[in-house]
Amino acid sequence: xxxxxRHRLTRRERAERRAAxxxxxxxxxxxxxxxxAPALWVFWLxxxxxxxxxxxxxxxxGAHYAFFATDPRFWSALRVxxxxxxxxxxxxxxxxxxxxxxxxxxxxxxxTALALLLLAWALPxxxxxxxxxxxxxxxxxxxxxxxxxxxxxxxxPSLALPAxxxxxxxxxxxxxxxxxxxxxxxxxxxxxxxxxxxGAGAVxxxxxVTLPMLAPVLxxxxxxxxxxALRAFDxxxxxxxxxxxxxxxxxxxxxxxxxxxxxxxxxGSALGVVVFAxxxxxxxxxxxxxxxxxxAA
Amino acid sequence: MRPxxxALAALLLLAGCSExxxxxxxxxxxxxxxxxxxxxPVPRLVAAFQAKHPGVRVATEALGSxxxxxxQFFVINLEGAGGRGRGPGFDVMMLDVIWVPEFARAxxxxxxxxxxxxxxxxxxxxxxxxxxxWNGRVWALPWNFNAGVLYYRADLLASHxxxxxxxxxxxxxxxxxxxxxxxxxxxxxxxGKQYEGLTCNLLEALWAHDTSLLGxxxxxxxxxxxxxxxxxxxRGWIERGISPAWVSAADEELTRxxxxxxxxxxxxxxxxxxDLFEAEDSAVRGRVGxxxxxxxxxxxxxxxxxxxxxxxxxxxxxxxAAAIAFARYLASEEAQxxxxxxxxxxxxxxxxxxxxxxxxxxxxxxxxxxxxxARPRPVTPxxxxxSTGVQPEASAALVGVKTPARAVADARRQLGYALRGLR
Amino acid sequence: xxxxxxLVxxxVLAALLLYATPFLWQVLTSFKPEAELLRVPPLWPSRxxxxxxxxxxxxxxxxxxxxxxxxxxxMTTLLACALGVPAAFALATLPVPAAGGLMLAxxxxxxxxxxxxxxxxxxxxRELGLRDTWTAVVLADASFALPFVIWLMTRFMREVPxxxxxxxxxxGCGRIGTxxxxxxxxxxxxxxxxxxxxxxxxxxxxxxxxTFTATEASRTVPVALALFPGVFEVxxxxxxxxxxxxxxxxxxxxxxxxxxLVRGLLAGSLTE
Numbered sequence: 001x002x003x004x005x006r007h008r009l010t011r012r013e014r015a016e017r018r019a020a021x022x023x024x025x026x027x028x029x030x031x032x033x034x035x036x037a038p039a040l041w042v043f044w045l046x047x048x049x050x051x052x053x054x055x056x057x058x059x060x061x062g063a064h065y066a067f068f069a070t071d072p073r074f075w076s077a078l079r080v081x082x083x084x085x086x087x088x089x090x091x092x093x094x095x096x097x098x099x100x101x102x103x104x105x106x107x108x109x110x111x112t113a114l115a116l117l118l119l120a121w122a123l124p125x126x127x128x129x130x131x132x133x134x135x136x137x138x139x140x141x142x143x144x145x146x147x148x149x150x151x152x153x154x155x156x157p158s159l160a161l162p163a164x165x166x167x168x169x170x171x172x173x174x175x176x177x178x179x180x181x182x183x184x185x186x187x188x189x190x191x192x193x194x195x196x197x198x199g200a201g202a203v204x205x206x207x208x209v210t211l212p213m214l215a216p217v218l219x220x221x222x223x224x225x226x227x228x229a230l231r232a233f234d235x236x237x238x239x240x241x242x243x244x245x246x247x248x249x250x251x252x253x254x255x256x257x258x259x260x261x262x263x264x265x266x267x268g269s270a271l272g273v274v275v276f277a278x279x280x281x282x283x284x285x286x287x288x289x290x291x292x293x294x295x296a297a
Numbered sequence: 298m299r300p301x302x303x304a305l306a307a308l309l310l311l312a313g314c315s316e317x318x319x320x321x322x323x324x325x326x327x328x329x330x331x332x333x334x335x336x337x338p339v340p341r342l343v344a345a346f347q348a349k350h351p352g353v354r355v356a357t358e359a360l361g362s363x364x365x366x367x368x369q370f371f372v373i374n375l376e377g378a379g380g381r382g383r384g385p386g387f388d389v390m391m392l393d394v395i396w397v398p399e400f401a402r403a404x405x406x407x408x409x410x411x412x413x414x415x416x417x418x419x420x421x422x423x424x425x426x427x428x429x430x431w432n433g434r435v436w437a438l439p440w441n442f443n444a445g446v447l448y449y450r451a452d453l454l455a456s457h458x459x460x461x462x463x464x465x466x467x468x469x470x471x472x473x474x475x476x477x478x479x480x481x482x483x484x485x486x487x488x489g490k491q492y493e494g495l496t497c498n499l500l501e502a503l504w505a506h507d508t509s510l511l512g513x514x515x516x517x518x519x520x521x522x523x524x525x526x527x528x529x530x531x532r533g534w535i536e537r538g539i540s541p542a543w544v545s546a547a548d549e550e551l552t553r554x555x556x557x558x559x560x561x562x563x564x565x566x567x568x569x570x571x572d573l574f575e576a577e578d579s580a581v582r583g584r585v586g587x588x589x590x591x592x593x594x595x596x597x598x599x600x601x602x603x604x605x606x607x608x609x610x611x612x613x614x615x616x617x618a619a620a621i622a623f624a625r626y627l628a629s630e631e632a633q634x635x636x637x638x639x640x641x642x643x644x645x646x647x648x649x650x651x652x653x654x655x656x657x658x659x660x661x662x663x664x665x666x667x668x669x670x671a672r673p674r675p676v677t678p679x680x681x682x683x684s685t686g687v688q689p690e691a692s693a694a695l696v697g698v699k700t701p702a703r704a705v706a707d708a709r710r711q712l713g714y715a716l717r718g719l720r
Numbered sequence: 721x722x723x724x725x726x727l728v729x730x731x732v733l734a735a736l737l738l739y740a741t742p743f744l745w746q747v748l749t750s751f752k753p754e755a756e757l758l759r760v761p762p763l764w765p766s767r768x769x770x771x772x773x774x775x776x777x778x779x780x781x782x783x784x785x786x787x788x789x790x791x792x793x794x795m796t797t798l799l800a801c802a803l804g805v806p807a808a809f810a811l812a813t814l815p816v817p818a819a820g821g822l823m824l825a826x827x828x829x830x831x832x833x834x835x836x837x838x839x840x841x842x843x844x845x846r847e848l849g850l851r852d853t854w855t856a857v858v859l860a861d862a863s864f865a866l867p868f869v870i871w872l873m874t875r876f877m878r879e880v881p882x883x884x885x886x887x888x889x890x891x892g893c894g895r896i897g898t899x900x901x902x903x904x905x906x907x908x909x910x911x912x913x914x915x916x917x918x919x920x921x922x923x924x925x926x927x928x929x930x931t932f933t934a935t936e937a938s939r940t941v942p943v944a945l946a947l948f949p950g951v952f953e954v955x956x957x958x959x960x961x962x963x964x965x966x967x968x969x970x971x972x973x974x975x976x977x978x979x980x981l982v983r984g985l986l987a988g989s990l991t992e
Contacts, residue, residue, distance in 0.1 A: 013815065019895040020814035027807035027866060028822070034863035035829050038840035045839055052376050053403040053678060054719055067714050072707045073689065102732050105724040109733050114982070115975050116736040119743055122970035122981075124924035126942040127963045131746045134956055138543075140758040142745050155546030157696045170742060175985070182986050231833040234926035238946045243491040244546060245693040252835045259839050260369055260931060262682045263376065264715070272836035283831045332949070358936075361947045373934045374852065386852075386935065 039276070046270035052263050064270035073246065073254065074271075081250040081278075084165060084236075085229040091169045092225060093218060096176025101210070103177070104184045114178075121174040125234035132167040133239055154240055157247045164236055164248050171235070172228070176221050183217040184210070216293065223286040230279050251275050324616040325354040326623055330391035331367060331606075332359045338635050345635075346626045353619045364393055364493055368681065371396070375405040375611065388614040389624050391606050392437055394428045394673070395493075395680050400609060401436040402678035407610040410435045412621050420630070424603045424673050425644040431676065437607035438628040439644035441636060444671035445501055445601030446664070448556060448564040448574070451586040453479070461588045465530070468563060468591045472539050475562055485534060486552040487565035489545040491692040496684040497602040498565065499691045500674055503527035504600055505593035510683060511675045517683075517712040518705055528694045528701035530593055535695065545695045557581055565590065567604055568642045568664055575658075587660060589667055600672040605644065679719055686712045743967070750960035757956050772961035781936040782962045785944035788933075789923055792857050792940060793969075796922035797915050799862040804869030805911065809899045811870070812877035813885055823874070830867045834927045842931055856932040857940065861922045869914055872987050876910030877903055913984030916977055923969050941966045 009017065049060045068074040099117065106113055120128075135142050136153035144151060153163040187210070195205045233252040236242065242249030242257070251271055259268030330339060343355045360367045371392075374385040392400065400406045413435060418426040425439035449461060453475050462468040472484035488494035503509055506526045512519030534540040544552070549566055556564035557573060559580045564570070574585045592599040608624040610617065626632055633643035637654050642664065648654060649665035675683060687708050694704035737744075749757065751768040776782050810816050811823060841860055850856040880903050888898045904911070929940040936944075945966050948959050973981055 016814050016895075017817065020810045020816040023806040023810035023814065023895070024816055024822070027803040027870060030803055030863055031826070031829065031866055034841065034844075034859060035832060035837065035867075036825075038837040038844070039829075039832060041840035041843075042836050049718070051719075053399055055404075056719075071711065071714075073711060102735070106729055106732055107724065108726060108729040111978060113733055113736050114978060116733075116740045118974045118978070118981065119740055119971065122920060122924075122974045123743065123967050124926070124942045124945075124970065126924075126926055126945045127746075127966050128742075130945060130948075130959055130963050131742045134746065134749060134960065135742055137956070140760045140956075142741075142760075142763075145760050145763070152543060152546060155543065157698050170739075178982065178985060182982075227831050231835065233835060234942070234946075238926075241491070242689075243692060245491065245696050245698045246689040247698070249689070252833070255835050256838075256927070257685065259842075260373065261365065261685055262715075263372060264682070265839055265843075267715075269836075269839045272833070272839060275833045276836040279831055279833050280828075283828070361949055363947075366947055370934050373931070376846070 042269045042272050042276070045266055046273045048266040050265040050269075052265065060266070064267050068270070068274070073249075074251075076246055077249050077251045077254040077271075078274075080161065080246075080248060081230060081252075081275075083161065084168070084232070084248075084250060085226060088165050088168050088172070088229050089222060089225050091165070092173045092176050093222060095169065095173045096221070097180050097211075097214065097218070099173065099177040100180035100184055100214075101206075103181050117174045117177060119174075120171050121178075123171065125171070125232075126238050128167060128171045129235050129238035132163070132170075136163055155244055157245050160240055160244055160247045164239060167239060168229070168232065168235055172225060176218075176225065179217050179221045180214055183214055187213055219286070219290060219293065223283070223290070226282055226286070227279055230275065230282065251278075323352055323354050324619045325356055326388040326614070326616050326620050327386065328355055328357045328389040328391075328623065329360055329371075329387045330357060331361075333641055338638075338641065342627060342632050342635060345632070346623055349626070350619070350622060353616075353623070355623060358387065360391070367393070368396060371400070371405075375400065375403070385611055385613060388611055388616060388620040389627075390609045390611065391440070392609045394425075394603060394605050394607060395684070397428060397437050397607060397609065398431040398676055399678040399681060401431045401434070405612055406436045407612045407614065407617060407620075408434050408436065409438070409610070409621065409624075413625075420647065421644040422646055422668055424668070424671055425605065425607075427676070428603065428605075428673055429607055431678075437609040438624050439605070440608050440628055440633075441605045441641045442644045442668060443567040443569065443604035443642060444664075444668050445497060445565060445590060445604075446568060446667050447588045447590050448566060448570065449586050449588060450559075450562050450581065450584055452584040453482075453562060454586075461586065462563075462591050463588075464592050469537065469539050472562055479562075481560075483541045483555060483561040484539045485563040485565070486540060486544055486547065486555050486561045487534075488548055488552060489531070489535075489540075489692070489695050490548050491688050492548065493684055493688075494548055495688055495691050495695075497604070497674070498531065499527065499687065500602050501565075501590055501599065502530045502593070504672060505530065505590070505597060507594060507597045509675070510687065511677065515716065517709050517716065521705055521709075524705045525701040526593075528691065528704050531691065532694050532697065532701060536697075545692070568668075571660055571664075572658070587663055587667070589670065598670065600670050601667065603668075603671045603673045605642075679716055682715050683712055686715055746960045746963050749957060750964050752957060754957055772955075772957040773965075775955075775958045776961045776965065780948065780958070780962065781939065781944050782941065782948075782965060784936060785939050785941040786965060788854065788938060789940040789942075789966075792854050792861070792929075793919045793922040795854065795858045796861040796865065797918045799858060800865045800869045800918050801911065801915055803862070804866050804914075805873055805904075806899065807870050808873030808877050809903055811874045812880075813882075813898075813903070814895070823871075826867045826870050830871065832864075834864065838927060838931055841928070845932055850932075852932065852934045852938050854938060857925075857929050857938075860928040860932060861925055864925075864928070865918045865921055869918060872914050872917075872984065873907065873911065875987055876907040876914075880906050909980070909983065910987065913980040913987065916973060916980050917984040920970060920973055920981075 046064060047059060047061055048057065050057045103113060133154070138144060138150060138152050143153065151159060153159050191209060192205065195209050200208065231252065232250065233256065236248050236250055237253055237256065240248040242253040252275060255268050255271035255275065258264045258271060339357055343357060347353065347355060360370060371390065418429060418435065418439065421439040422442060425442050429435055429437045429439055454461065454471065457474050459471045459474060462471050468485060476482060476484070487498050489498065500510060503524060506523045508520040508523035508527065510518060518524040535542060535544060552564055553566055553570045553573065555561045557579060571585070571587065573579065574581050576582065590599045590601050608627055610620045610624060614620050630645055633645050633648060637643045637648050646665065649661045655661055674680060690699070690704040690708040693699040694701050750772050752765040753767065753769045754771065756765050811819055816822060845851055845856040884902050885898050888902050893901060924942060926942045926946070929943050930946065933939045933943060945962050948962055
């Protein structure tokens with residue numbers, strides 16, 4: 001007789017379970033070997049001093065992390081990463097919503113509009129970097145020609161980070177716009193009719209009807225975009241290489257240079273772990289907010 | 298008897314077969330080199346070598362153009378080759394002068410000491426020969442040479458009755474004087490972009506202040522005050538307007554073009570630029586002079602940094618004899634003479650006074666003297682770590698983001714940590 | 721909502737055309753004669769030339785890189801789908817032990833930064849003797865894309881009505897049969913979207929490709945573009961031509977496969 005809460009699996013259920021395991025195993029093994037194991041391994045590496053050129057491979061505990069605490073270059077990279085992420089995401093959200101609103105009522109050439117918009121998002125980051133490198137060229141770059149200026153966008157320490165952010169916003173805003181646009185399309189016209197019947201003007205409708213309905217999508221998009229910005233590598237590495245004077249050197253660039261320019265595998269791994277921790281922290285925070293939102297809804 | 302004889306015959310045949318098989322296939326050695334300016338001499342040299350050594354074939358592969366990229370390529374291939382015993386895929390490598398100690402320490406280079414005749418390196422510049430040695434052994438063969446030198450517009454100096462500047466002050470005065478009549482002229486251009494070129498310029502500034510990046514006991518920037526003076530010298534040129542602001546993002550080619558188009562009065566660059574200034578279509582043809590770099594302090598020499606490349610052989614090569622023969626051929630007088638005919642400068646001293654070469658390049662003896670005084674960058678396996686660690690600090694000081702004092706302090710901290718416990 | 725004037729639509733299209741200017745400028749640059757590149761204004765060239773494309777095709781490593789990217793992109797997509805589709809099917813329809821925890825782990829791993837896993841992967845590839853091979857890049861890219869594939873395909877698979885799979889089971893279909901005959905056909909559009917997104921990701925991917933491919937023979941296009949050589953000065957025209965070539969698949973996808981692309985992107989946005 002089955003005891004409370006438990007029951008013996010039928011033969012069929014056992015077969016299903018075996019099948020389930022069989023179907024899932026290849027993927028799980030791959031992920032375990034190539035994603036999970038490296039995630040643990042990098043932490044282990046970060047506790048070591050590993051310099052293949054010198055044949056050094058020894059345990060140093062938290063020495064790298066302790067060094068970071070007083071390393072100006074680390075704090076600069078952290079600052080740059082933070083600034084890049086916050087400013088980039090903020091601008092993307094505002095522009096993305098604006099573009100989505102503009103596209104909402106589009107009747108003519110909707111596919112063309114989306115194609116023009118998504119092009120920026122779909123291009124490889126390296127192409128975007130090269131495109132903007134040419135746009136920012138001091139003598140013949142389109143930006144300077146249009147502005148009638150002679151600014152050294154990528155060489156001036158005060159201009160390089162804004163220039164980088166502009167390039168990143170260009171390629172990621174379409175992602176936000178698309179999500180908001182899709183959400184806007186699901187809002188039934190009846191809602192707007194009701195609002196206008198209530199005497200709401202355009203701004204009020206935006207504030208009290210449209211934006212609240214966009215909020216959940218905005219939150220999810222903000223999560224994706226923040227994580228992507230924290231992890232970004234290709235565009236800054238190719239566009240500026242982290243210069244000038246480290247003004248665009250994010251943690252990812254600092255880590256990559258340490259790892260593969262000078263083969264400091266322990267030190268570079270520690271920087272990678274910091275990025276990892278940052279990303280997981282942000283993800284956890286967002287998910288907490290999302291879950292609270294869900295429960296409230 | 299018959300079966301034994303047959304077996305013996307078969308064995309002999311087999312032995313003969315395998316021997317023939319190993320000597321029949323011509324060994325192909327792969328030579329990785331960076332593309333050279335102008336007329337690439339490598340194909341000619343390879344053809345000449347193959348003519349002399351009919352049993353060997355040489356395949357050449359070009360590297361990417363940036364030194365950093367080339368270094369990463371070598372590191373990833375040589376380091377990665379250690380994992381499974383699979384060779385890196387090349388035999389002879391063109392190595393930048395600063396990589397030799399690092400690669401030797403890592404065990405990626407074949408020790409050439411035994412393969413060379415005693416005194417074989419004496420024909421080369423001492424600085425070039427020293428770059429080939431580390432820890433008492435020889436790890437590469439000197440191939441081409443470079444040193445930092447001051448280029449000046451002889452015509453402009455002459456028309457303003459100015460002598461060739463020997464000191465920083467004289468240089469500043471010259472720039473100010475010539476600017477009176479040529480206000481748009483850039484004064485002194487050099488390489489300030491955040492890359493290896495900046496380290497060269499920084500080292501020259503430090504040496505001019507009688508200090509260096511590494512002290513004799515391995516301490517980083519041992520003399521703080523003098524190091525600050527070195528950093529401040531670079532910043533000072535920009536601050537005082539002697540150098541244009543764009544120098545902070547300039548590399549060799551950008552500055553060479555500026556000077557070669559007649560837009561600058563002084564240029565710090567390597568030897569190779571002279572050929573381009575003397576080219577048929579050059580705007581400054583016949584108007585360029587060369588001099589040692591200016592001094593910053595009385596009584597303290599201001600040497601230029603040495604550059605250039607050497608030929609190293611991968612320790613995992615399957616054809617060491619052929620590879621060594623090829624490398625020796627490339628470093629030989631005959632081959633270096635061909636190089637010298639192009640825009641690449643040889644490491645063999647005698648060629649700098651060779652009448653045939655002088656006919657085309659009369660400035661060679663001048664280079665020879667400057668080369669003798671040139672100083673190598675710190676010869677240590679940790680050089681790349683040093684350089685990539687100090688570059689951001691130097692760059693920050695150049696553009697005024699950090700004071701020289703802060704830059705020195707930060708460089709010391711960063712590099713001190715990176716170098717701790719290293720031999 | 722009141723209808724919008726057609727002029728507003730045109731204005732929006734014009735604005736978006738302006739938004740695409742960076743890319744369009746690169747296209748124009750790739751056809752501009754060398755001598756006119758640095759002489760701006762005028763913006764429009766006096767004539768169009770194919771010289772830069774010629775240089776790229778005859779003197780650079782980009783053609784080989786295009787082939788490498790195509791091959792690794794297709795292999796990555798095949799591998800990720802081959803591993804991910806059965807897993808998604810199981811998670812959607814079968815009693816996978818600890819399914820909740822597994823799904824959470826998979827979703828969490830989509831957040832892993834590449835910079836953190838690249839050093840262990842480098843050591844792993846080195847140990848396996850896979851340095852500078854397509855295999856290394858494909859394995860790294862596929863494992864990075866796999867969580868997304870599983871996540872999205874699970875969603876699509878869950879939408880297949882249970883009644884259909886039960887009917888199939890009654891008909892004597894095994895699990896694999898159900899997958900192949902019911903779920904795959906019904907989720908084919910979703911799978912197409914996921915495959916497209918995976919290919920696009922693999923084509924654009926830079927960090928792993930840069931680290932695991934060292935020689936020109938195995939480099940993918942983003943790496944070749946990043947390392948595009950310039951002996952004297954930066955060859956802006958040639959780089960522009962190479963950039964355009966590198967952009968062909970993304971452009972084709974955005975124009976020709978837009979619906980699939982959008983479907984794939986939006987599928988991941990639905991909050992659970």
